[in-house]
Amino acid sequence: MTTNADKLLGRWLNTNHETRGIAECTVARDDDGINVSVAGVGEDGPIQWPAARATLLENVEEEAGQRTNVLLATFDLGFMRAETHMRINKGVFVIVLFATFLDGSGRANYLNREFFYRQP
Amino acid sequence: MKMQFAQICDLVETESIRERDIDRGALVGNWINSNPDTRSITRVNVFEADGKLQLQAFAVGPGGPIDWGTTTAGVFAAGPASRAGAGFAATFDLGFAEVRLQAMIMKGLLVLAQFHLLKDDSGRASYFMREYYAKTHDLF
Numbered sequence: 242m243t244t245n246a247d248k249l250l251g252r253w254l255n256t257n258h259e260t261r262g263i264a265e266c267t268v269a270r271d272d273d274g275i276n277v278s279v280a281g282v283g284e285d286g287p288i289q290w291p292a293a294r295a296t297l298l299e300n301v302e303e304e305a306g307q308r309t310n311v312l313l314a315t316f317d318l319g320f321m322r323a324e325t326h327m328r329i330n331k332g333v334f335v336i337v338l339f340a341t342f343l344d345g346s347g348r349a350n351y352l353n354r355e356f357f358y359r360q361p
Numbered sequence: 362m363k364m365q366f367a368q369i370c371d372l373v374e375t376e377s378i379r380e381r382d383i384d385r386g387a388l389v390g391n392w393i394n395s396n397p398d399t400r401s402i403t404r405v406n407v408f409e410a411d412g413k414l415q416l417q418a419f420a421v422g423p424g425g426p427i428d429w430g431t432t433t434a435g436v437f438a439a440g441p442a443s444r445a446g447a448g449f450a451a452t453f454d455l456g457f458a459e460v461r462l463q464a465m466i467m468k469g470l471l472v473l474a475q476f477h478l479l480k481d482d483s484g485r486a487s488y489f490m491r492e493y494y495a496k497t498h499d500l501f
Contacts, residue, residue: 263368281369282369283368299486301489302491316367320365349438349441350438
């Protein structure tokens, strides 16, 4: 039987082919829970982020008539911390990212939201 | 030293932008839930104090609003080279629960993602909510 959480599993590709942000995201389950892997768009190819353990939360409000789950995951990149949440709305996988720079580069902490479709 | 980045949109040259350099004008205000039947946070007051963005939240209670108190929020811009405030993140530690908030402005609405992480032994599950808030203002 497919649970609501299982609907989040899989490989998700950015709907925007010209994104300069997250290229793709893979959500996988193991014995200990759910892991999330993200690849960012790089100069010469994708940049693989360190995988993050996700916290699974139930979305208590229906979205588009669907009961859904949400993933909460923090990626520690050393120079940057990316706090994200991920959910599905009408089949679209949504990643909301809050980026905090830790390297003193002067860049502003920022937020972004991107949309993904399931790899066919 | 070469600038590190995890996605190419982060590879930007910019003058140093400190948190206090980010314009909080769009964030500051008294925000009320668009859903009058909400059973969660009904009102959020966002203000500045000592150069920091502060957040006071009120939730629906059985006998009237429950004041969660005030916490400091981190300000987030629209991009790594932007000075336009686009949202904030904050955490309320209520003892029995930790509530993490991630907020962003969209078309004048404050979209508030709420992560209610239960810490007590009540057996209640942690949960997520996403609600919309409008900024109150004087009449047009």
